[in-house]
Amino acid sequence: xxxxxxDDDVDIPRVDVASFVLxxxxxxxxxxxxxxxxxxxxxxxxxxxxxxxALAAGLASRGFGHGDVxxxxxxxxxxxxxxxxxxxxxxxxxxxxxxxxxxxxxADQLVDSGARMLLTIPAFAExxxxxAAAASVExxxxxxxxxxxxxxxxLYGDPRDAPAPPLDPPTDLAVLPYxxxxxxxxKGVMLTHRNLVANxxxxxxxxxxxxxxxxxxxxxxxxxxxxxxxxNQGLRAGATIVTMPRFDLEQFFDLxxxxxxxxxxxxxxxxxxxxxxxxxxxxxxxxxxxxxxxxASLGAELAEQVAERIASVVVQGYGLTETSPVTHxxxxxxxxxxxxxxxxxxxxxxxxVDPESGSDVAAGESGELWLRGPQVMKGYLNxxxxxxxxxxxxxxLHSGDVAAVHEDGYFxxxxxxxxxxxxxxxxxxxxxxxxxxxxxPQVSDVAVIGVPDAAAGELPKAYVVPAGEELDAxxxxxxxxxxxxxQKRVRLxxxxxxxxxxxxxxxxxxxxxxxxxxxxxx
Numbered sequence: 001x002x003x004x005x006x007d008d009d010v011d012i013p014r015v016d017v018a019s020f021v022l023x024x025x026x027x028x029x030x031x032x033x034x035x036x037x038x039x040x041x042x043x044x045x046x047x048x049x050x051x052x053x054a055l056a057a058g059l060a061s062r063g064f065g066h067g068d069v070x071x072x073x074x075x076x077x078x079x080x081x082x083x084x085x086x087x088x089x090x091x092x093x094x095x096x097x098x099x100x101x102x103x104x105x106x107a108d109q110l111v112d113s114g115a116r117m118l119l120t121i122p123a124f125a126e127x128x129x130x131x132a133a134a135a136s137v138e139x140x141x142x143x144x145x146x147x148x149x150x151x152x153x154x155l156y157g158d159p160r161d162a163p164a165p166p167l168d169p170p171t172d173l174a175v176l177p178y179x180x181x182x183x184x185x186x187k188g189v190m191l192t193h194r195n196l197v198a199n200x201x202x203x204x205x206x207x208x209x210x211x212x213x214x215x216x217x218x219x220x221x222x223x224x225x226x227x228x229x230x231x232n233q234g235l236r237a238g239a240t241i242v243t244m245p246r247f248d249l250e251q252f253f254d255l256x257x258x259x260x261x262x263x264x265x266x267x268x269x270x271x272x273x274x275x276x277x278x279x280x281x282x283x284x285x286x287x288x289x290x291x292x293x294x295x296a297s298l299g300a301e302l303a304e305q306v307a308e309r310i311a312s313v314v315v316q317g318y319g320l321t322e323t324s325p326v327t328h329x330x331x332x333x334x335x336x337x338x339x340x341x342x343x344x345x346x347x348x349x350x351x352x353v354d355p356e357s358g359s360d361v362a363a364g365e366s367g368e369l370w371l372r373g374p375q376v377m378k379g380y381l382n383x384x385x386x387x388x389x390x391x392x393x394x395x396x397l398h399s400g401d402v403a404a405v406h407e408d409g410y411f412x413x414x415x416x417x418x419x420x421x422x423x424x425x426x427x428x429x430x431x432x433x434x435x436x437x438x439x440x441p442q443v444s445d446v447a448v449i450g451v452p453d454a455a456a457g458e459l460p461k462a463y464v465v466p467a468g469e470e471l472d473a474x475x476x477x478x479x480x481x482x483x484x485x486x487q488k489r490v491r492l493x494x495x496x497x498x499x500x501x502x503x504x505x506x507x508x509x510x511x512x513x514x515x516x517x518x519x520x521x522x
Contacts (some may be wrong), residue, residue, distance in 0.1 A: 001360055004383035005346045007410060010205045012347070012374055016083040016167045017174045017196045020053065021236045024406065028211065028238050033244045034078035037217075037255045041367035042429060043078040045238070050159050057157030062139075066165055067235035069176065071115035071137070072222065073106060073183050075099045075129055075245035079143045079152065080221045081231055083119050088193070090173050091165030095176040095188065098484040110135035112382060113176050113188055122147035143483035169193035176381060177224050180420055180429035188381030189224075189321045196228065198374035203233050205294070206329055207317075209263060211238035214287075216261045217430035218252055218270070224325040225295050229265050229317075235252035239263075244302040249273055254284045260287035267295045267425030268302070269455055270313070275305040288312045290332045294319065296457050297413055297424030300339030307338075316341050318413065322373040322397055323389065328411055341403075341408040344386055348373040351396065355417060365402040366414050370396040378406040419509060421450030421458045426487040427461055430509070433490060436483060442467055447507045449500045449518050451492065461492035463512055465498065471495045477508075 022147045024242045025033070026179030029046030036042075043051075064070070070081065070087040072094045087094045095113040097106055107344075108322075110118065110131055120128040124146035129148070132140050141285045142149030167512065174193045178186040209215070215234045219226035242259045242455045244251065252270070255261065271293050274280060288310060293303070307314040313332045318341035319325030327350065330342035342349050351360055354368035361367035379387035391397055405411050421428040430448035437446045445465040450458030462480075464471060473493035481489040500511040 001351065001363075003344060003350050003352075003411075005206075005348055005407065007205060007311055007346050009276060009347045009352065010201045012194065012198045012201050013195060013288075014169050014194070014416060016088060016172075016193045017232070018089040020197045020200065021085060021232050022049050022052060023236075024238055025235075031211065032240045032347060034217075035240060036078055036246045037242050037251065041078075048078075048081065048168060048235070048499070051082045051156070052089060053159035053162035053385050054083045054156040055082055055152075056089040056163060057161040059086060059092070059117075059160060060092045060153040060163040061157050061161070062155070062470045064090055064092055065163070066091040066167075066172075068429070069113050069115040070094050071097055071106075071110050071113065073097040073099060073101070073118055073120045073124060073131075074143060075121070076221050076226070076243040077121075077143060078243060080167070080243075081235060082341075084175070084221075084231070085225075085513050090163055091167060091172075093173045093175050093179070096227065097178075098485055099124065099220070100487070101127075101131075102485065103127045103134070103483060104483065106131035107134035109178055109186070109188075110137055115497045117141060119143065119152070120149070121145075122149065125149055128432065133183060138414050167193060169197065173378070175227070177222065177227070177321050179224075180427050180432070185361075185429055185432050185435075187386055190378040190380055190381050191324055195324045195375050195377060196232065198347065199228055199234060199326055200233055200236050201371075202325055202347055202375065203229065204237065206331055207290075207344050208239045208323070209233065209239050213237065213239040213262045215239055215241045215263050215265070216252070216255060216259075217241050218247055219267065219425075220296075223245060223295075224321045225259065225267075225319070229294070230253070238448075249277065250279060253285075255280050255289060256285050257283040262287055264291045266287055266291060266293050268293055268298045268457055269424045271298055271302055271306050275302055275309055280309065285310055285312075290315070292317055292329070294326075296422040297338070303338040317341075318411070320371075320397075321397060322377045323371055323373070324377070327371050327373065327375070330410070333381060335408075337408075337410050338405070339405070340412045342411065343409045344374050344411075345373075348375070350411075352405065353398075364404075366402050368417055369399045369403040369411070369413075371465060372396050373397055385507050402437050421448070421460050421461065423450075423458055423487045428488050433460060433462065433480070433484070433488060434507075436478060437464070437476065439460055442471055442477060445511060448490065449508065449509050449512050449516070452520070459491040461494065461516075462487065462490045463494055463496045465484040465497065465499060466495055
């Protein structure tokens with residue numbers, strides 16, 4: 001059975017994402033578009049549009065054009081939106097990078113994406129230079145300060161010289177975020193201009209926001225959730241976005257109060273803080289009308305606790321990097337069902353499929369969630385095998401998540417086939433950590449799984465077969481922590497005699513997960 005949205009489909013204009021997002025910027029020239037939270041410095045819509053045109057002109061004058069890639073390796077700043085849309089307006093794209101990446105991780109993404117230039121901040125200069133050298137990047141550009149970087153200001157050209165490259169929205173790429181997909185190492189997700197524009201149209205139909213809204217940019221813009229749902233939808237709607245370079249709980253509460261934030265798009269660990277942290281009672285959060293959680297499952301009980309404490313509507317949505325990202329959600333003005341992800345968005349089809357037979361499951365049963373719509377990615381960069389494993393010939397994207405549907409058409413995620421660990425909403429690929437840990441001299445073999453944690457969602461845990469008689473678990477934790485971004489750090493290490501594997505050599509993670517469940521039940 002194919003499930004569709006309760007609302008009518010929406011029209012999707014054939015236009016590039018920069019033109020679409022900034023279409024009304026000149027009409028709202030004096031309104032604040034982005035405010036840097038720590039400093040209060042504001043960028044108006046007029047200034048934003050002018051800088052996007054100027055940077056697009058400067059990039060074009062340096063030969064940056066159709067198909068070229070700009071790496072963006074920095075935290076949430078107003079300049080993030082400038083760079084994102086300037087690259088798109090010049091005919092190229094950004095590959096958005098986790099600012100907590102080590103030089104090795106950053107270099108891997110720069111190499112795979114083929115980035116020509118890298119935009120960063122002085123605090124990241126050393127790591128950026130090391131990564132750029134390994135990836136043969138042509139230029140490193142810095143926002144603020146120098147530190148041996150080419151200042152961003154030097155790239156601005158005459159906005160009247162902004163290029164107008166011919167773009168085909170359904171085929172030309174607008175951004176290359178990286179995702180582990182349903183399994184394996186991070187892969188470049190090819191999202192076209194049409195993918196992004198379509199999801200913005202779908203979102204605005206289901207979760208409309210307007211010029212009077214104030215959004216908090218607490219989710220990283222390198223992640224598709226923050227990129228689309230906060231940065232681009234907010235700017236398209238003419239709202240004001242207050243950016244946070246790094247998440248700090250006290251600053252989060254302060255900015256919510258000071259700027260009278262009306263909409264907060266969050267992840268479950270933030271919901272936990274809103275429900276339980278004592279500082280909430282010290283701040284006036286009465287302007288906060290709607291809270292939407294995504295990136296990982298939000299339990300019904302926790303959602304109800306937040307709604308009661310903040311006196312705000314708390315809803316949940318669902319999506320994937322591969323779907324630009326949103327496919328499901330509960331409208332703020334619709335009946336709520338805490339714990340549910342709601343119905344599909346307009347223009348979105350979905351099925352529940354038995355992964356073994358490939359047939360739709362019977363009514364009332366759960367199955368793998370398959371998705372189809374204009375927001376579904378073009379494929380994985382340089383990886384036709386992974387693309388074929390995720391996107392079938394009929395355009396269905398196999399999510400790897402197991403879902404069920406209620407009689408009212410609301411969906412709920414009840415499990416997942418994929419092996420990804422969700423740490424505070426971030427995807428952590430076990431295969432990536434295993435490939436690193438097995439190189440440690442104390443390790444003979446390893447398997448990594450996610451174990452439940454109330455605050456983080458899941459914690460990466462390594463089961464290790466020691467190479468010698470003893471295993472220094474703390475040393476391995478510290479060693480891994482020095483080579484990966486914080487969300488990828490192994491938090492727990494346990495020795496085991498043998499890693500359970502299938503005859504073909506595939507790690508049987510379900511055996512280890514069952515071991516954890518039995519231990520927790522004692």
